[in-house]
Amino acid sequence: MKAFLSPPYLNGDDERDLVAQAFASNYIAPCGPMVDALEREAAARLGFAGALATVSGTMALELLARALGIGPGDEVIASDLTFIASVAPFVDRGATPVFVDADPATWCMDVGLAARALEAHPRARALVATDLYGQCCDVDALAALCRDRGVRLIVDAAESLGATYRGRPAGKGAWAAVHSLNGNKIVTAGGGGLLLTDDPDLLARCRKLAGQGREPVPWYEHRTLGTHGRLGNVPAAIGLAQFRHLDDALRDKARVWADWLARLPGWATPMPTAPYGVPNRWLTVVTLEGRDPLRAVAALAARGLEARPLWKPMHLQPVFQGAPALLSGVGEALFARGLCLPSGRGLDPVSMEEAVSVLEHL
Numbered sequence: 001m002k003a004f005l006s007p008p009y010l011n012g013d014d015e016r017d018l019v020a021q022a023f024a025s026n027y028i029a030p031c032g033p034m035v036d037a038l039e040r041e042a043a044a045r046l047g048f049a050g051a052l053a054t055v056s057g058t059m060a061l062e063l064l065a066r067a068l069g070i071g072p073g074d075e076v077i078a079s080d081l082t083f084i085a086s087v088a089p090f091v092d093r094g095a096t097p098v099f100v101d102a103d104p105a106t107w108c109m110d111v112g113l114a115a116r117a118l119e120a121h122p123r124a125r126a127l128v129a130t131d132l133y134g135q136c137c138d139v140d141a142l143a144a145l146c147r148d149r150g151v152r153l154i155v156d157a158a159e160s161l162g163a164t165y166r167g168r169p170a171g172k173g174a175w176a177a178v179h180s181l182n183g184n185k186i187v188t189a190g191g192g193g194l195l196l197t198d199d200p201d202l203l204a205r206c207r208k209l210a211g212q213g214r215e216p217v218p219w220y221e222h223r224t225l226g227t228h229g230r231l232g233n234v235p236a237a238i239g240l241a242q243f244r245h246l247d248d249a250l251r252d253k254a255r256v257w258a259d260w261l262a263r264l265p266g267w268a269t270p271m272p273t274a275p276y277g278v279p280n281r282w283l284t285v286v287t288l289e290g291r292d293p294l295r296a297v298a299a300l301a302a303r304g305l306e307a308r309p310l311w312k313p314m315h316l317q318p319v320f321q322g323a324p325a326l327l328s329g330v331g332e333a334l335f336a337r338g339l340c341l342p343s344g345r346g347l348d349p350v351s352m353e354e355a356v357s358v359l360e361h362l
């Protein structure tokens, strides 16, 4: 591949320097000062009272499912147009998902349909809304709906690190927000995640659950089952160096987005930008008029350019067959027409020109 969809991007020697520091201190694992610094700096930069660094974004969501005590018989309302990791940790613990379609103006959860889902499923315990492709969901509107009903609002902000909503960082205003530090995201630790919350009790509970549920006593005392979910010090060093360059990453992603828009033909329409926020432009995503996205993916791949279709809606996934869903057809239409373009920070104009020419000759 000449151009991957969203490859990792190293900021000079900064990642290597912090990893070398971790090695020099012998804090290879577990925990350590890089983990503490990452949690402290992430919470401060992203405006939350606390952060927990986890082995993945999926793990951060699993910890929230565990903290909520999600089990068989529970219902969880979730975005339909998302990656499966938004919902799998809850369903895996026994919950029934209730999928809510996307708003055509934002591609994130449709607030009107979310209200109807909450009406129809009064026993729902949580609502998990995804910030799609770096654009924040309408967190104030969703928080108001959830507050009225005692439902916990979780924002899956795995794709929106650095994005803002009404001037606030992604997910602020929710019970908890989750970021991913996976290799394909805007900031990476190689693999990892962040759980952010303003609720100190929740943070302490998740920290304990991530450490096998161990009680804070000198011997191994367990009153609850946990898991092994905390990030190690070496990946945290990579993540910390990356996180300190978040503004550079945002600037580069905005440039890639603008460069694509300047080149794309009229039949490729960019994902709409919601008036309430500033997306992080993690991926440049378009819908195609009169062209088949799967043919585009294959034609681009033949030239070493990686593109992908959009997330396939959850209600179309065989594993969720029969799950309740409030659908408007928006997610299905976007899936049928959408294309994610190569969006790496180092993407060169030559590759863009080549991709546009491939698309024009489909």
Ligand SMILES: *Cc1c(COP(=O)(O)O)cnc(C)c1O
Binding pocket: 056, 057, 058, 059, 082, 083, 085, 086, 130, 156, 158, 159, 179, 180, 181, 182, 192, 193
């Ligand atoms: C990447 C992603 C996740 C999962 O993050 P990992 O760190 O890979 O576990 C969850 N939800 C969404 C929407 C994502 O894009």
